[in-house]
Amino acid sequence: MAGLDQALSDYRADYTAYYERCKRDTSPKIRDANPIIYLIPGVGMLSFAKDKATARIAGEFYVNAINVMRGANGVDEYVGLPEQEAFDIEYWLLEEAKLQRMPKPKSLAGRIALVTGGAGGIGQAVARQLLQEGACVMLTDIDAEALAGARDNLVKVAGKDNVATVQANITSEEEVGGILSAAALRFGGVDLLVSNAGIASAAPLDETSLEVWKRNQDILVTGYFLVSRNAFRIMKQQKLGGSIVFVGSKNGLVASAGASAYCTAKAAEIHLARCIALEGAEHGIRVNVVNPDAVIRGSRIWDGKWKEERAASNKIDTDDVEEFYRKRSMLKKSVFPEDIAEAVYFFVSEKSGKSTGNVLNVDAGNAAAFTR
Template sequence: MTAFVQAQPGESINSLWDDARAAAMSEPELLLYRSNLLGSDLRVTNFGGGNTSAKVQMNDYLTGETSEVLWVKGSGGDLGSIKLEGFSTLYMDKLRALKARYRGLEFEDEMVDYLPHCTFNLNPRAASIDTPLHAYINRAHVDHMHPDAIIAIAACANSKTLTQTIFGGKLGWLPWQRPGYDLGLKLEALSCDQPKLDGIILEGHGLFTWGDTAKSCYETTLAMIRLAEEWLHENSKQPAFGGPKSTVLAADVRAELAARLMPVLRGKISQDEIKLGHFDDSAAVLEFVCSQDLTALAALGTSCPDHFLRTKIRPLVLELDPAAPDFDALLAGLDAQLTAYRADYTAYYERCKRANSPAVRDANPIIYLIPGIGMLSFAKDKATARIAAEFYINAINVMRGANGVDQYVGLAEQEAFNIEYWLLEEAKLQRMPKPKSLAGRVALVTGGAGGIGQAVARQLLSEGACVMLTDIDAEALAAAEMNLLKGSSRDNVASCRADITTEADIEAIVHATSLRFGGLDILVSNAGIASAAKLEDTTLEIWQRNQNILVTGYFLVSRAAFRLMKLQKTGGSMVFVASKNGLVASAGASAYCTAKAAEIHLARCVALEGAAHGIRVNVVNPDAVIRGSRIWDGKWKEERAASNKIGSDDIEEFYRQRSMLKLSVLPEDIAEAVYFLASDKAGKSTGNIINVDAGNAAAFTR
């Protein structure tokens, strides 16, 4: 995967092509190299957007003869991370033969069904609907990108004239048309009729460029983007978005208000599908949300199809005056604003629908703009919410560029609907894999740096949850996060160092979780210590330390999580990781056993109050989880060995033989039980205890 380029504002887009590296590459490998370079810079194209292709002479596996094969980015995928297997391969002679099958615009969607019959070498990668846009252009190499600077020109009222003025005949121009077979034929005609063109601008959409080699195509793409950026910079005369209207609130205030708002908003829009949130208060966003033209421009909607497929046709601007921010009034007005947005979206659907249109989809906004604060985005998973925000920033940049030199024009409503409810897009949605069991859920795991904490986090992540880890040991916590990131996306994992016995730290954890993911659905209280001492040797410090961490700490975390879940109004699940010692007294561990018993009883009390709000609270009781446990790395192991009159190296075997099943209990075993209780599989269980101890008759619950 190519690393993304972190460009500074105003920094020129320069070629990263390495001739020495490219010299040993085949044509497909050059296509891959070019694609990764283009996709590595978000100024060139956004995540998942854009297409690249190359027409390559290859040996036909069936006939042994040479055939011209189109290599083109397959359906889905991202140019920055694509591999060779991400490209579709199709016979060019068969693609050209498809022209005889074309029956006109009314039937162009059926042409997609013919593409599999053109597949070269039984390639399983499905061809995208953009395949004809590459196949018929009369050049060996084609790039289709969505740079903000180019779309700004494409979205101007006088787009055609500006294209001629800026590019001086290097780029042609075509009016807006939904991507498809007919547009592919128009691109072919333009590339043949005007062979000196380096590409075209498609109104309201983006850029096509081409060349005879992979390198020339890549460098032409960059050259056209640079030319657009430079021209816009030199000719922009209008203040951005009509100039500032409201002040930007301080960064800490923005974060606090966003963290308070997100769970409430999330609860109101997650009735049919639970959603995850993302907060962005970057400079571009703040300039837009604090501008004179915010409301008017937001109402125009986006132009590029890639933008509104991710963001909906338009955002919701929330009502807040940064000069006198009234958060309570903002909350009080949410229902009315959301109701109005849903009604407007449903009316849009009714105005534009066809006889065969898919049913109306979720009518809630995806993008929320808040003057003085920034932008929120909500979607089915964290990555989609983040990417939606990135796409709307692209739209902001487009509006800034277009209005600076001309007048921004959003895509016509019917055309937007035709893209959003395109049957081919619907078919793509229907092919998406079924969501995992914890998709859309946010989990907070205390004691996250320990063996059980990491195992629990790993299990929840594997089932689709997002996880916030917390632990008092900052160094161990950072290492735990890095371990989890080896198998999970950074979108889904975060950490926040905290001491759970401190109210301020607990509030910081909840704030960080809400700001990062939008709310909280699962609390796994797992922070712990262990101590052993005869009663007469148990000091007040030992007693209070056990009480502080295992009782007070669990109380503070559960109280904070309870308040947030209650505010969110979507229910929730808490799982307390207690101990067999909470049910069975052990000699020489009165402080620990008493605290664990209190922990279990606290869970039952919270379960009683939580039931009315759909908040379930259950307990997992481990016993003798030695491997991977940080507790057993310290004095506890020596103390328990001494108590049982065995050597410390024999402790695991001792506990295994003591169990009824003669098995060792591992952190992963605890994680399985936690997952069950946290998931909908245990949706009718609260106030319960699951012992994971390989069998201990004394600990049987009764």
């Protein structure tokens, strides 16, 4: 918006002058001089604060204050507090003591995350991890009913302020635009993208239909492209950097017989992430990949036909699939959604602040998938 930078600079100067006029010898140091409430003609009111709850409460207080002023003017004339009295309330020493006892911000406080495939086991585990670290999370999924259930589960973890959902199909350019708009309207933008939406299919090459091939490409390649492209545009506009994580698959590194459509699409995901990492570096946008393998518990993919197909391919019963993959791993351990969430958190947090274009396998050990 034209003139916004100057208006903000003027506001900060006015606030600093107010502090200097009213401060006492015992007054706490000046607090953040940026405005919290913004009134934009033709748009409405926006509120900015350290977290969603504080921003919401500030907005509610402002609206209530306007209603008090309107009521007072309806009877006589509203008169505000004298400047010095208002300052003494704002910088009350007991209030300052309370603020000093507040816990330190969590590692992702103030960060806005978008998680695709948010209704599945991995999506929910990732969202829970990010919420526990202080982020606001926008979940999206094509399954409206499952998405509503995921939201109910996550609200119990972090409250209504920090969780939002939007049902959408990531293969639709228009709907992807709607996802990013919803995140901007609800939380103010997007800092972290976890691209996790997925499907799986298995069939011998000569039995793989063009429809199945295109469906894998549409969701696992085109969908990831559309979401990351739109998120990338917003991150560039924000000029705050950002982090993108693709939830890929061991199959993106290792070919599997009877799953050419899926393996090819997952390989394309990994290469797309590397391409975005190259372009994102100059903007402080990091892009990395987490490759799970055989995350069966809580997975909607494994609850469907994929489990039967992989059981048939490995000549085992469907009830033995999880144990089969556990024994196949080098560490002889099962991989759970929470394990993937930990890896995703590593990449979106400053713990990996100097990492981009990398791939982290979370597969309990698979020698054929060693990166090289």
